[in-house]
Amino acid sequence: MKATIFFILSIIFTQRSRGQYHYQGLMNYLENRMLAMEERIALWHEQNNRYNADLKEFRQQATDLLEKLGKEYTKLHSDLEGAAAQVDRVEREMDYTETKNPPKPCVKAADKMVEQDVVVKERKKEEFFEVSVCVNIVSSIQAMKILKRLGSPKGVWTKDAISAKVYVFNSTSDNTLYEFNSVRELSTSSGISKGRQVSLPSAWNGTGHAVYDGFLYYVSEDSELRIIKYDLSNGSVADSAVFPVEDHTPVYSLNPETLVDLVADEDGLWALYAAGDTINLAKMDANSLDIEQMWDTACPRNNAEAAFIVCGTVYVVYNTKPPSRSRVQCVFDVNDMVSSGEAPLVYFSRRYGAHSSLKYNPEERQLYAWDDGYQILYKLALKKKLWAIMPPPEE
Structure with a gap:
């Protein structure tokens, strides 16, 4: 136990x-x-x-x-x-x-006006009415309005004097343009894509397009320079023609993309193109695209950025390679009715760069300008050409 x-x-x-x-x-x-x-x-x-x-x-x-x-x-x-x-x-x-x-403008006048020479006056008057029935000349830029900024640094915007529609060409080469019913519609839009797209059968080149009487005239470059007439109402090519130049030289040295600048004014359709170191002018038939007459303006291409035509008078606008103040420094009248003393001093206030295009609207007497992507309106002040206000010669 x-x-x-x-x-x-x-x-x-x-x-x-x-x-x-x-x-x-x-x-x-x-x-x-x-x-x-x-x-x-x-x-x-x-x-x-x-x-x-x-x-x-x-x-x-x-x-x-x-x-x-x-x-x-x-x-x-x-x-x-x-x-x-x-x-x-x-x-x-x-x-x-x-x-x-004012600087002395480059004005070509084969026969200067001589008030005492009645024969010369009568000859010039006949030539004037053969080419142009308009007697206005630009005296100054009356006003300027910056509408907005859209698109590429270079482009074109213009207004058809007949339909009042506005057309925007963005960049220097494309086959699509944009149509707006008015300047107001463009100004209130959020971008160019809000406009009606118009697809062209071929791409345009440069900034030398013109809209005139419901038709678009533009330059298409391939192996040759071809002017295309496009009907904006039915969307078809109405006609085309080869522009008769051999050397594809830019008409303006500061805008090398533009080989031919098509311009419309009170007297119809014109074409500015390069000939060596100077700018030449051709009067075109807007219906057939035939060239009716040609002139050597003697205006240099160097430092030229754009040009516009009012009543048969060419105004070439110049600048510098580093963009500065644009100004008209060469004037050419197809009727030799603008003397050196009468040629206007027109200059543009410095804005953003250099104009890639200047399109004149004869109904509004305004320039539609494209400056580094900005759309600008210049209101022109006009006056009568000297001979239009001269008293008739005594018998």
């Missing part, structure tokens, strides 16, 4: 010893884990304090830098305002100087 009791007590003691051993091992493990966590927490606190210090230093540096930039911006803005004021003053002085000392 005693032996049995002793055996049971031995078992209980052994189990209790083993439990105390496992309990101590668990406590040691937990204590070690707690120490490791405390070390990590201490390291995190140290890194967090260092990060906060770095962030505080960065904020201070950023504040100092922004303050410095603000001061520099204020100074730069002030300098720019001063420079803009100086530019405006210089432009006003240039305008005054140009008005008081």
